[in-house]
Amino acid sequence: MSIARFLTILLACAMLAACSESPRNQGFAGLAASVDNDSAHQFLQPGPGDALTFPEDFGAHPQHRIEWWYLTANLQTADGQPLGLQWTQFRQALKPRPMDNPPPAPASWPLEAAWMAHAAVSFAGQHQFAERLARGDVGHAGVQAAPLQVWLDDWLLAESAADGVWHLKVEAENWGYDLQLGNTDRRIAHGDNGFSAKSFDGQGSMYFSLVDLDISGTVTVNGQSHEVKGRGWFDREWSSQLLKTGQQGWDWFALHLDDGHKLMAFRLREQERDFLSGSWIAADGSVTDLGPDQIELSGKDWRDSENGRVPGSFRLRIPQLDVDIGVSAPAGQYWNAGLYPYWESPVTVEGSHSGVGYMELTGYSE
């Protein structure tokens, strides 16, 4: 999960004239805003005790304000070159709608939700990024829980009903990818059975991941096609009020370690006290929740660009698990320079454990 997702969603809202009501202080990127109770129905806010249900939770939650479907992938080309890849689709609800209420008719061009999709490829020191926007409930952007389909215009993530393999196709200007995603059954619930706290005050989200996707397919960059294979990480998260006021941004990591473990860790940066959390996932799928006092994180190797200044490397320690690793982005700039820039890059892991992964850094843009 990442702050940039919320930022870009909220900016999409700002672009819609109808939702440009008088501005009010909604906290960091609006994520700390109290739920909008102006409409006939109220936004729902997840909390401890909420449970995940499948396959429904792969679909939309129209009574929650914000949610996303988020893929990162560490791939290799046929000749062994590393290639990082991201695909994300966000949904921002402008009006809450209970799950069993029918959606409005497309011909009414409703303005109850906005969609935004991001896609990026990081390869050979270059970073390609594209962004798409769409109005909800018209039909050209949407989601279906089973078989899973998530689409915005011609970008599509679709599950094959026959074999459960997911297919992801994205085409941008001069680049794109066409992938198959396997091993989609293994789901990991973060936090308290899927409720992931984001602050000491209890704001949070429902959050689960598919952490060990087998990915293969074709990535085309600058007109050249590459056959790729590798591992992927898929996040599914939703909430209505995620954060508390004052949180400036965060650093998020999803790591595939060579010993079979997976690690998800994030740090919400704020002036008084950072909030850290994570999940240590064993090869057998068992999950150890990590709290704020169990994770140490520090950044270094600062990189400047016109978009901002970010640490290109981090030292991540989990003393109780004997984890002391360095997480580093490859040389170069990996800004997703959309409406609100944020950093999204593949990383390599060294130290007590080795591996690859992805990191997302937000709140650093100027």
Added chain:
Amino acid sequence: MIIKALTSHYRRHPLQLLALALMIMVATMLWTGVSELTGQARASLAVSEEAVAARQAVVRVDGKPVTVADFVTLRRAGICVAPWLETTGGEQARRVIGIDPLAMACFDASPGGGAADDPMGELDGRPFVDISEVAGQPEPQKQLSLLLSPGSGSLPEGYQSRTFQPGPATAELADSFLLNLDALSVLVLFITGLLVRSVYHLGLAQRRSSFALLHRFGITRARIHRLLAIELMALTLICVIPGAWLGQALANRLGQGFGQALDSLFDLSLYAGSDSAVPWQAALVMIALVLGVCLIDWLIPQRQVAGDNSSAVAVFAGWFWVLMLAGGLAMVFWAMSLLWVFVGVALVFVGSGGLVPAVLARCADAMAARQGQSPEAPMGRWRYRELAVMFRSLALPVVALQFAMATVLAVQALVTTFEDTFEQWLAQRLSAELYLEVPEDANAQAGARALAQMDGIGDWHRVQRGKAKVLQTVAGSGAVAADLMALSPLTPLVTDWALMDSVDSPWAALSDGGVMVNEQLSRRQGVAPGQRLQFEVAGETLEATVIGVYADYGRPAAELLLHGDSLPESFTPGFESFSINPGDYTADEIARRLRAEWRVADLTIRDNASIQALASQVFQQTFVLTRAISVLTLVLASLSLLVMGWVFFASRFWYFQLLGLWGVPSKAVCGQIRRLALLLTLGVTVVALPLGIWLTWVLVSRINPLAFGWSLPMAVYPGFWLELGALMVTIGLVIAWLIGRQLAGQKSLRPGASLAGGGER
């Protein structure tokens, strides 16, 4: 110490400094605002014209209207389309257009495939709103179009693209006004220079005694000049910066209304409220102007004219100005190019400027001589002699004010005339209730037959547009490209048009094969009713008698008008439309009948009232700007008159006090001053009137036709004159009041040091 001494004048007369500062600031605001607006508008309109021309829409091959499902199909195929949902409704039957800003994000996509960089502008319903609002409106007649982004890939099967025309091309009208605005702003700049110079030099005259004193204490004249230059530069810099900032604000305030509609439509920053830094170029121009007009005297060597030759010189000068005036008038009347007309106008201005002060002074002297022997005669003589002194001493300010007021009168008259004429002309052209374009590949003749068979339908006519070439005119010029318009049948929708010139029964003559020409063609090629005209249409050479000239505002192109039956068989119109009064039918019924005839499912019928309202709205925005400029010019001129009048009266203060010494009661002195001030201000107004009326005639009858090819009727608006007169009376009364107050507060006579140097009594 020297600087303190030098600037002590402003400590004693702070309001004079304030007035000078205000004038520089207002003038800078005016110049900056106009420069900003015309610069932005020209660039933006050029881009918007290109954007209008480049817009394509996606339609179904089977002719059925596009729906939201088609939008989804195209978007999911990766085609960047955006919905455009149009309806008419509400009390004013205005056109409202719903758009989807999120869908438009893929228009002008960055190379990386990202969304548009800038968020859409505010959708305030004039006429653009979010599409959900239009979809939710009760009006049944909604037309959905799908705009296609340039550079989109090939369309899926079942779809094709065609040109999308969102509305009337009014950009040419705005462009005409931009040209006028530029010329007006240059004129205002010239007037400002004169006014600033007048006020500044009047102040210098008051400070003469201070300079004389400094010189006696050993300060050289060169050093005094240098210090004065620094003082003026500092004052100008202090005033120009806020003036430029205010000009920017003025540009933002006036430009938003005009630009917002086109901005929302084409995603272009038209008159966008700019956050850019203060326009330094305009500020530099003002600094150069102020310093130039105020300090140029120091660069011109002084020449002494021998006293016994002064009357000869005056006579010579008088004849010089008369000849210049006459030459200018002749040039304006007979010149065939715009440049020579402008030269002629300049000569008339300079000539009248040279003559007016002397003429006014002589008139005042003549009035003084005619006072007779009545008890009031001495005061009358004194008053008119004093007035003559004022006109001679204030020659430059009087001339500058005359120019300013004449300009204001002329501009106001032009704008009002233009507005009235345009509205009437537009109402004529859009007199039918409904307007529809003939779809591509549809048989317009079949449509005309269908309409003719509908009993109870109102007047209607078919319009065919294309291109022609005027081969040879009576004037003997070469071939001239022209637009061609053909109308049939001729109903009162057309025969009620007012023609500028025609033979008897022109519309019957048109049906018999005659040809009408627009004013632009008539003026430029010397074509008049009764002449034979040879022209080429669709490769065929035709010859017809010119039977009328019609007004065609806002376009420089020449145009021929024929009856539809006069067109050769080989003619293929580039564009066809129908103007229809529905009569007993509704618009839907007519549309249904024509859709069936043409076998199309997509047919746009527009309400001409909404088109007229849109065109008028755009025009109004341009008029707002012109009026604002003329109001600011008037403010400038009024401020100058107030300051200069007050300063000059104050310099004659000692003389008014003498009246008291000579036994005139103070109330009577105040009364004389009041009459003097009113004579001064109204005198300037009176001389401004003929120049203003003449300038109005030049604008409507000479400049407009030469620049744009069409003229306007000459009209005068005595209401404006009264308003101006009332303003001048107010200024005169204020001057008199200010001096009267000073007189009342003064106990003893305090002659200025200038008294020792002489001066007119």
